[in-house]
Amino acid sequence: MTRSSGVKRLFAVAMLAGLLILPHLLQFHHQDLLIFLTINVLVVTSYRLVTLTGEWSLIHAVMMGVGGYTATLLFKQFELGMWFTLPLAGIVAAAIAALLCFPLFRMTQFYFLIGSFAAGEAIRLCWIQFVDPFGGTGGLSGVEPPLIGEIDFLEPVPYYYLTLAVVGLCLYVLYRIENSRIGLILHSVHWKAPLAESVGVDTWRYRALAFIVGSFFVGVAGGLKVHYLGTITPNQFGVGFMVFILIWVIVGGYNRFYGPIIGVIVLTLFDESIRSLEELRPAIYGAVLIASILFLPNGLESLVARIRQLLGKGAAPADTSFTDK
């Protein structure tokens, strides 16, 4: 074992210990926030998988809603427990994504952006229109977290551990996907699509694959959220939330795996610190967004890379070979 991998392991253990102790250091309100933050980490990381092929979709928030509504309906209609609703939430979201691939991936770039936005709004408006299963604008409520023996997951701390475990597992899978052969092909589809096609890569299939897998994981995130919150409404997954996903990913930076995660954590902390400003908050968000585009075009992750370089880690940013425009 080399010295640097030893340091890495130590860092990983310290981080895990920190994540496990964290909820005990917080008040109730902040424990709540921690759970949503953990879920949002999965949202942005799964979004990054979709964007790996260079297509920015605006349907990701709605896909989370698809997972959430699936979990809700399965729980309420068939009394299925969370162990079934979570994977099924992902599977249904993935299935709908698979259906949408046929219209959506006939388009690229601007058209895809608008097309995915339209498809998402149409799905979301259906939740409002069809009151019978979906509950209309008021949504549905009465979803409960699981109960295992003595542990009551209605409490934030146990539910946080559950969320952490599920999200951790999903992040591991997403990380492995990105660093596998498939991940490399996804990068090649983004940066050199004609070249990739010339060596036999079916770019349509890989764009669709990234979209379906990303939707699966965000569907799981939707299930996690609804089981804790207990209620679901169409407006939770509107353009507003989609814009926040975009902001987290862009401010964090999307060239590395950890970029969006840094983005969502830093901005959630920032949001919490300006809570007292009430109605001014969106404007401050807007200003931060513009400032980060103008002054930090590669996101917060580029700061991390710079710090690592200054510390003499020598590990020059390995991923940037893909990002030379």
Next chain:
Amino acid sequence: MELLIQSIINGLIQGGFFALFAVGLVLIFGVMGVVNFAHGELVMIGAYTIWLVHAQHGLPYVPTLLLAILLVTGIGLLMERFLFRPNRNDPLAGLICSIGVLFILQVIATLVGGDGPSKQVPPPLEGTLVVLDFIRVPYQRLFGLGVSVLALLTLWYFLTRTRLGWALRAVALDREAAALQGININVISFIAIGVGAGLAGLAGGLMAPLTNINPHMGHNVIITAFIVTIVGGVGSLSGAVFAAVIYALFHTFITVYVGGTVATICGLVLMVLVLIVRPTGLMGMRVSE
């Protein structure tokens, strides 16, 4: 029958407003390559200007309308100079910046008008035109339609009959080739966003007496503008006008006979269908890569 004719007339008037802001969006996208997500908020600022200056402080309607156009044009020029120009080669960055502007403009509107119920502006033109006893069109709506048509005709004249208009269309077709011909891209971009934002301000000002004014009214505007733009063809101004009228009729009919939410769902589905069957839209050309 009466309902049918009344719906057609209302749809046509609605179509005029749709065309005004959709054409602006197309112009900005065509020349600058940026999807201006804050376009709905520009319309909203136009409407707020009417509410604040005309309804609250009593300045007559027409000067306030000019003021609204000037104000929104100014916002557009600032956006171009400080946000879009530095990101000229990165359309995604431009899009994200416009989302930032969207948030800021919404907060400004909330600060100016408060977060209470939607605002109403009493129509400055009283009275209703009655034809054949059953067709009723308030003069305010007729005024809106007239001004929209006039503005669109002026734009058409500018784009097809003046050298500056030719230059603008040349930039939309191929920015680099236009630059090589000695066309100043920055000036043309200023004109495009100035005209686009000005039309949005005008649309907001004209709609103000006819609609509910609130900080979030831009949401429906941008959805409508996207649908109209896609259905008409992304690069095509005449397509946008044509699609605006068609879509307004379509939306009005479904709203009258079924309901507003269903109308929007149908519109979005229509848009996705157009994207599948004919991605260049009804009257669009192939957009250069």
